[in-house]
Amino acid sequence: MKSFSDQEVHSAGTQPAERVNPAAVKAMAEIGIDISGNFPKSITQFLDQPFDFVITVCDDANETCPVFTGNVGRRVHISFEDPTKVVGTPGEVLGAFRRIRDEIKVRLREFHDREIWRLRPAASADLQAVSALLTESQLPLDGLNEQFGSGYTVAVSEAAIVGVAGVEVHGDDGLLRSVAVSPRHRQSGLGAVMVRNRIEWARAARLPNVYLLTTTASSYFPRFGFSVVGRDGLPESIRQSTEFAEACPATAVAMRLTLKTY
DSSP: OOOGGGSOOOOOBSSOOSSOOHHHHHHHHTTTOOOTTOOOOBGGGGTTSOEEEEEEOSHHHHHHOOOOOSOEEEEEEOOOOOGGGOOSOHHHHHHHHHHHHHHHHHHHHHHIIIIISOEEEOOGGGHHHHHHHHHHTTOOOTTHHHHOSTTEEEEEETTEEEEEEEEEEETTEEEEEEEEEOGGGTTTTHHHHHHHHHHHHHHHTTOSEEEEEESSOTTTGGGGTOEEEOGGGSOHHHHTSHIIIIISOTTOEEEEEEOOOO
8 A cells, every 4th residue: 555655646638738837836836836847748658557547537538538558457537627717817717726726635635545545444343353453553452342333444455454543432522542553554644544534434423522542642643633631621421431441541641623513
């Protein structure tokens, strides 16, 4: 498995322009990405190369995309509006490029997380492999089998479970626990993918808050919106969980992510 940073990605068009659209350059510069030195490429130069995925992103390209003679794992179409076809003032055109830029970021990350990392809901048959992974990661098993199931997700590579993360429901709130990645896949971004996945699961389950307890990773979770809270201020339902009452030492840092007040 690979993260965004170590994948080889190419971009090309069926009818490439002579230069990169200035609005595209400006929109990408706004998020710290310089494409001013890039140039449009034709898809014909890649037709005989092998790819895990060929992704078309506009309907015209999907309809006119030529046949790849190289070994292609899958062809996927993810449709976006073509911002070059937007007619309006320079500000309106730039706004269209910004909007499509943001849509591409969200939808391709969703595709990446689902297809590249092969995340799926945990099943009861996964408990033994998950327990082994948590033990290898020196994380507690206390209470794991009490809520193991729909609140957990696993990442699979070559039929082996290489990552796990879970949200237990206690009262009205969630408790994020058992975030673990196999040694081979650490520093790849998989841990972050799994945390984001569980946050979205908690959001869909309409949990107003997600809590966690950590002894070593309090500096890792603020990037997802978690902030430190006093252990004495935790809801009673979270305090009564096995994770709080038995598994984590008194030195563990408590953190909270507020999703929404329903």
